[in-house]
Amino acid sequence: MAIGDNMIGLTRPEVEVWSPRVVVVLGMNPSLFTGPGTNTFLVGTGPRRILVDTGQGVEAYLPVLERAMETAGCEGIEQILLTHGHVDHIGGLAQIRARFGPIPARKLFGPGEDTAAHPELRPLADGDRVETEGATLRAVHTPGHAPDHLCFVLEEEEALFSGDNVLGVGTTVIPSEGGDLALYLRSLTRLIGEAPSRIYPAHGPRIDDGVARIRQYLDHRMERERQILGALAHGPAPIPELVARIYVDVPRALHAAAAHSVAAHLTKLEREGRVRRLRPGPPLETTWERAEKSAGAP
């Protein structure tokens, strides 16, 4: 999931070669939150490849995947790796298996997930390496957008499959359910430590300045935090009012998603003792205020 005005109307090729060992296959599921759709990837150089993510399960995806396999010069899929359990990444698993047979699929099991709950999946953990001909993928646990989120380092290219943590356009949504902004920022910092040259995101085009883009993401969140504290310096306010004050450049259709982002920031700031609830209530009706002593300045 993503948010950003330039996600709207962005189109992407259905199949594109991104490197000698990476072919991107569009999930064919465009929407307000997926932009042009979810990117899935054929990875490797051999007759059978790794597939990273499965799209949402829309019918139009399978013929595009088959065309991508022709472009890539492969005959089959060796195994499936999932970045996380959101439906636009895992939703295509059943239809791919119905078409190609019982391909093994792996993901990191989040809280309450195990093989009993997911007999169709095998667990993948932080640091695990998965190899196929021509490619080695290393799993990096990166919670924040979702608790079960993995990125994958493609070791032969020093490239990163970033899932929903870093996007080709727009910014990542921190959902109220399963999202955690403080963890997300920690995950971004960890990804900078991986020093990726290129980033292959789950939505939007390839990113060729990996580390610089992750730094931009961190700066963007710091700027939002400053804006929220600045808006609250004018007096207590509920989330919709903060959104209207801060997201002046974002279409109103995206304000509900922006409210999630502001809520994520407020939750983080509350934990840090920098804001508090003046009048508690349902999320959108709760009035927030600054908790710091020097509340006059942002």
Ligand SMILES: [Zn+2]
């Ligand atoms: Zn997601």
